[in-house]
Amino acid sequence: xxxxxxxxxxxxxxxxxxxxxxxxxxxxxxxxxxxxxxxxxxxxxxxxxxxxxxxxxxxxxxxxxxxxxxxxxxxxxxxxxxxxxxxxxxxxxxxxxxxxxxxxxxxxxxxxxxxxxxxxxxxxxxxxxxxxxxxxxxxxxxxxxxxxxxxxxxxxxxxxxxxxxxxxxxxxxxxxxxxxxxxxxxxxxxxxxxxxxxxxxxxxxxxxxxxxxxxxxxxxxxxxxxxxxxxxxxxxxxxxxxxxxxxxxxxxxxxxxxxxxxxxxxxxxxxxx
Amino acid sequence: xxxxxxxxxxxxxxxxxxxxxxxxxxxxxxxxxxxxxxxxxxxxxxxxxxxxxxxxxxxxxxxxxxxxxxxxxxxxxxxxxxxxxxxxxxxxxxxxxxxxxxxxxxxxxxxxxxxxxxxxxxxxxxxxxxxxxxxxxxxxxxxxxxxxxxxxxxxxxxxxxxxxxxxxxxxxxxxxxxxxxxxxxxxxxxxxxxxxxxxxxxxxxxxxxxxxxxxxxxxxxxxxxxxxxxxxxxxxxxxxxxxxxxxxxxxxxxxxxxxxxxxxxxxxxxxxxxxxxxx
Numbered sequence: 033x034x035x036x037x038x039x040x041x042x043x044x045x046x047x048x049x050x051x052x053x054x055x056x057x058x059x060x061x062x063x064x065x066x067x068x069x070x071x072x073x074x075x076x077x078x079x080x081x082x083x084x085x086x087x088x089x090x091x092x093x094x095x096x097x098x099x100x101x102x103x104x105x106x107x108x109x110x111x112x113x114x115x116x117x118x119x120x121x122x123x124x125x126x127x128x129x130x131x132x133x134x135x136x137x138x139x140x141x142x143x144x145x146x147x148x149x150x151x152x153x154x155x156x157x158x159x160x161x162x163x164x165x166x167x168x169x170x171x172x173x174x175x176x177x178x179x180x181x182x183x184x185x186x187x188x189x190x191x192x193x194x195x196x197x198x199x200x201x202x203x204x205x206x207x208x209x210x211x212x213x214x215x216x217x218x219x220x221x222x223x224x225x226x227x228x229x230x231x232x233x234x235x236x237x238x239x240x241x242x243x244x245x246x247x248x249x250x251x252x253x254x255x256x257x258x259x260x261x262x263x264x265x266x267x268x269x270x271x272x273x274x275x276x277x278x279x280x281x282x283x284x285x286x287x288x289x290x291x292x293x294x295x296x297x298x299x300x301x302x303x304x305x
Numbered sequence: 306x307x308x309x310x311x312x313x314x315x316x317x318x319x320x321x322x323x324x325x326x327x328x329x330x331x332x333x334x335x336x337x338x339x340x341x342x343x344x345x346x347x348x349x350x351x352x353x354x355x356x357x358x359x360x361x362x363x364x365x366x367x368x369x370x371x372x373x374x375x376x377x378x379x380x381x382x383x384x385x386x387x388x389x390x391x392x393x394x395x396x397x398x399x400x401x402x403x404x405x406x407x408x409x410x411x412x413x414x415x416x417x418x419x420x421x422x423x424x425x426x427x428x429x430x431x432x433x434x435x436x437x438x439x440x441x442x443x444x445x446x447x448x449x450x451x452x453x454x455x456x457x458x459x460x461x462x463x464x465x466x467x468x469x470x471x472x473x474x475x476x477x478x479x480x481x482x483x484x485x486x487x488x489x490x491x492x493x494x495x496x497x498x499x500x501x502x503x504x505x506x507x508x509x510x511x512x513x514x515x516x517x518x519x520x521x522x523x524x525x526x527x528x529x530x531x532x533x534x535x536x537x538x539x540x541x542x543x544x545x546x547x548x549x550x551x552x553x554x555x556x557x558x559x560x561x562x563x564x565x566x567x568x569x570x571x572x573x574x575x576x577x578x579x580x581x582x583x584x
Contacts, residue, residue: 042394052457053401056416057408059426063419074424117317120310128308138574143322145570147518149539150559153332153546154325177321180314209307238409240521241539245547255411262415262525271419278415285407292407293400297469297504300406300462300511304577305469305504 057282064275071271084272088280093270095257095277102168103237103253103281109172110236111229114179118228121180122187123217127196140181141302148241151177155246166248174242179232182302186231189303190224227295230288237284254281329563332556349557358533359558362541369537370516373455374509380456381463382505386493388464389471399468402461410458414525417454421526440527444534447527451535454522459515463508470504471497503576510573517566538562 063071064085065078091097130136155174156165164170194217202212218225240255247256258277262269297305333349335342353359384402388395405413420427421440431438440447478496487495498505520539523529529536536544542562546555 046394046398049398049401053404055426056420056457057404060412060416060419072424074426074429076426117313121314124308124311130308130311134574134578137578138571139322140318141574141577142567142570143318145514145566145573146322147520147539147562147566149518149520149542150329150563150566151325152543153552153555153559154328156547157328157332157552158325174321176317180318184314234407238411240409240411241543245543255409258411258415259521259524262418263528271422274415275419278412282408282412285409286404289404289407290400293403293465296403296406296462297465301466301504301507302577304507305466305473 057286060275060282061279063271064279066272068270068272081272084276088273088276093261093273095261095270095273096254096280099252099254099257099277100280102251103255105168106171106175106243106251106253107233107236109168110175110179111232113172114176114183114232115225115229117176118180118183118187119213119218119225121184122191123213125184126188126191127199137185140184143177144181144302146177148239152242152245155242159246165246166250168251170246171243171251171253174246175236175239178235178239182235182299183228183232185302186228186299187221187224187303189298190221190227194220227299230292230295231299234285237281326563329556329559332552333560336553345553349553350561353554353557353561356554358536359538359541361533362536362538363562365535366517366519366537369451369519370513373452373459373516374513376452376456377460377463377512378505378509381460381508382467384460384464385467385471386497388468399461399464403465404461405458406461406465410521411525413454413458414522417450417457417522418526421450442531444531447531447535451519451523451526454526455516455519458522459512463512466504466508467501470501474500503579506576507573510569510576514566514569514573517569 059076062076062078065081066075067079067081067083070079070081087093088096089100091099125133151174159165159170159174162170164173198216198220199212202216207215238255240253240259243253244256244259247253252260254277258274258281261274261277292299334344334346336345336349337343384399388399408416419425421438422428423432428438438446440450474497479492482492482496518539519537520543523535523537524540527535529540538558539562542555542558545551545558549555
């Protein structure tokens with residue numbers, strides 16, 4: 033009797049958690065597969081209407097199409113660009129003591145914490161002056177301001193776990209710095225690089241505020257397109273297509289959540305916990 | 306000298322983090338007058354700090370940040386303590402509750418807008434029960450929705466960070482306290498709480514700073530509406546400096562906002578580096 037009561041409580045808890053956290057996600061997918069009259073009826077089960085996804089992938093109605101490719105290009109390039117600068121920096125930080133390293137750390141931290149709202153105005157002015165406004169490289173450069181600080185300290189926390197003696201032994205054996213990195217060091221911190229890449233990718237894929245200001249027509253990522261289309265209040269919002277785009281933006285997170293759950297605490301706290 | 310490997314990262318952060326700051330300062334002390342920028346010193350700051358719209362949005366943002374923290378902290382802590390024991394069910398639940406933390410904030414806003422619109426599930430439920438719930442016309446309903454949305458989005462962050470802290474603690478004092486007959490509350494208050502103090506303070510400051518920056522979700526949900534009743538500072542800055550192109554006051558507002566966030570950042574730094582190095 034006791035066992036059944038306990039099982040019942042557990043079932044109730046599980047069902048309520050699923051209802052609370054997964055139902056909204058399900059509903060977005062459901063709306064994305066529903067036709068317009070079906071959405072307006074407020075049905076919870078989709079009527080297997082593929083039009084929204086087809087429109088979204090082709091970019092009708094200003095959402096999707098080139099936006100999807102832009103989003104993918106931006107987030108993947110951000111990972112490559114930020115990693116190429118963060119791995120050397122993190123190595124230096126984990127191996128040497130710097131003068132005023134607390135101040136350096138604070139400076140990096142402030143860049144991660146700066147509200148995007150404070151940066152959009154200078155970026156708009158600077159990017160226009162430099163001629164990289166509304167280009168993909170412009171967006172990729174701008175995102176470094178959040179990505180590099182996180183990546184450097186996350187990687188440094190992984191690198192600090194690798195003893196200095198390995199470096200010394202490798203250098204005595206005649207490895208060059210580059211050879212040591214390629215043959216020994218990078219394979220050792222592979223998990224750290226994977227976690228850091230995931231976090232850089234996640235920030236760049238999710239960011240919308242800066243993208244909506246420093247792009248206009250040629251290089252708008254999916255998120256920024258979504259905001260524009262949801263802002264057209266007078267025209268009546270196309271919830272179907274918007275949901276299809278929203279569903280696409282949340283899909284990678286849903287797929288990776290099981291893998292990422294063990295690293296989330298580390299990633300959100302700059303490798304401190 | 307592999308010490309200099311740090312230089313590329315520093316140069317890039319200077320280019321994208323430091324120069325924009327100087328650009329902001331440059332524009333904040335000038336005001337356009339007949340196609341020319343005229344130096345006005347602190348004039349723009351004075352204008353911003355006496356602007357009722359800015360003061361309202363600032364008060365709203367600070368109150369919002371502290372409110373969500375007060376809601377999320379006990380909830381997240383409770384989840385972490387409940388999910389402490391390992392098991393299939395607990396792993397499943399903790400995986401499910403972190404889903405929102407991985408989704409783009411803008412999609413969270415869209416998700417909730419779908420739920421609360423009149424034909425959405427919550428909108429329908431409200432109609433059935435006759436609650437008169439209308440976030441698109443009533444300011445307090447919109448505010449409540451934003452609070453619930455933020456709790457839904459970020460409570461799990463506190464849970465996972467606290468769980469990581471709990472997982473790293475030594476369990477022997479808990480066991481001996483249990484044999485001595487300590488109550489659950491005593492164990493929590495005197496053994497577990499001191500052990501998770503660092504992660505708890507850390508994640509609270511992190512949440513506070515991120516809550517001050519709220520933009521995407523509110524923009525999509527009601528665009529700061531109805532009217533200006535839910536306009537937070539970042540929405541105000543976007544409207545002023547980008548849409549109305551009031552560069553001087555926009556830059557001054559940005560700097561004031563940045564200053565507040567940086568003060569909290571400094572508190573976070575003190576917590577992070579207390580008793581240990583920067584790595």
